[in-house]
Amino acid sequence: MNMCCCPVCRNPIPSYEIERHVNKHFEDDEIGRDLELAHQIQNAPPSPPHLLDSDIPESSTSRDEPEDIDFQICYIISLQTKALFHRIEGGFINLLKTCLETEKNATSIVSGYVDHFQSIPKQDMGWGCGWRNIQMLSSHLLRERPEAREVMFGGSAFVPDIASLQRWLELAWHLGFDKPGSIYFKGKVYGSTKWIGTTECAAVFHSFGLRAKIVDFDNSAGKTSVGRVCGPMDKFVVRRNLNTHNSLPKPSDVSLHNNKQYHLLMKWVWNYFCQDSPKECGKQNVVVVTNKMPLYFQHQGHSRTIVGIQAKHQNNGPKTYNLLVLDPGHRTEALEKSLRENSGWQKFIKRGLHTLTNPQYQLCYVDPGIARGEEAEQLKTLQTVFLQS
Known part of the structure; x- marks a missing residue:
């Protein structure tokens, strides 16, 4: 209501x-x-932005x-206040699509509409990337999914600023979403410069009834499983001990193992964006715009937004993949200029296999539809699909 x-x-x-x-x-x-x-x-x-149990008298x-x-x-x-950002005339995805179409021997798949929200010096530079990625994902949801527009941010139909997002996260905790995260932050994040990650992103979306999902890629040996997410990933994404005999693995072994992990991540992202357009994804020299939403892309200390993926077709060789990402640390005007001139945009957007050097990555996205009743109640406990190479 x-x-x-x-x-x-x-x-x-x-x-x-x-x-x-x-x-x-x-x-x-x-x-x-x-x-x-x-x-x-x-x-x-x-009035204070929220009330905790300790603030309410027993008679209240x-x-x-x-x-x-x-x-x-x-x-x-x-x-809540509308977030300020540099709006790209014609839309970012349209400019990117035009540039990708000039590249030969490649198939590119990109999400629908998305705005770029940059971190601002003296405001959120160095700590605000998580909030900026929530803003980017929200810009897509508000534009492309009517059912999400009705429930997000009180039906305001705009992307709020960071301070407003912090209030919504506190309310999500107050409603019982992601209790481990609430305990870690002591229920308070408004007005702070605390780092957040995929778990906080999912908690905010869950509080609106959105079906946010988290996928965790880890380089330790094992198999696919489902487990409980605990804590903001900027703080808790850590290298796990890979050796069982208290001896360091050889560099060549680590390189081979990580290479498998990163191929798994690339393949998952490719399949994700291809899901609704499998025939088009099999063609060369095409750029496909899908209805899949962008991905919140997390690793230790930083997060970005994946807006698509490109497969380069090698002569008599396997495909090589490039993630197409938006980084909150880049200036939107510089990004727009490079796309309009079709010069230098690759350094802003493309991320190949060799750039994936962290031991663990997480992705967050939102499935269509709104959870109701028992399903909405189940969203209070965050779950992750845990993939290991």
Whole structure:
């Protein structure tokens, strides 16, 4: 249900009843008292962004009651601000598609619409990449999926700034999504420069009923499994001990092992984007725009957004792959200039097998549809598909 805040009493009211509710404040001789109340509320200091159990007196209304949650949602909606970014005329994907079409002996697959959100010096440079990737994924969801647009960010239909995203994450924790993450951050992230990762991205989307999924690629020996995600991956993506006899593996062994892992990652991304266009993916010298959403791409200390993948066809040899990524650390204007001139854009966007040197990577994406009832409740516990070479 879409809720609005009454400008007089500040209570959350269903949007279809807001006009009648407000008019009631100004009936007969009550107008003077209500106007004075509205004036006092307007000049009062802002309320805290959320309430924790320790902040609520025992005699207060339980925070689990619907009106309490509705009030918090109403509060966040009333404060959230649209994120500022450099909008690329004609759209980023269209410019990229034009450049990819000039490359021979290659098949490229790209996602639909997506905006680039860059980290800004003196604002979020060095810590804000996770939030910027959430913004990039959100720009796609709001544009391409009507059902997501209705439930995301209170139906605002725009991508919020980082401060607003931090409030939504705190609310997700308050609602019981990703309890390990909430414990780690002590339920508070608003106004901080704390790093986040795929788990926080999934928690925010889950709180809207979106079916976010996490895929974990690890270079330790083993097999595919499903496990529980714990903690922000910027902090917890670590190299696992690969040897069982307390001796370091030979460099050649590590190189061979990592090479298998990275091929697995590349192949998974290729299959992901090809899923709805298998015939087109088999052709050479084509660029396919799919309806698949971009991927949140996480490794230790940094994250980016994968918007597609390219396969280069070698003469009498195997295909080589290049991930097509958007990096929050790059300036949008420089990226746009290189694409329009079809010069130097590869260094911004292409990432080949040789660039994948971290021991562990994670991807996050959102399946279509909205979870309801028991399925929505199950989203509170984050799960990951765990792939090992």
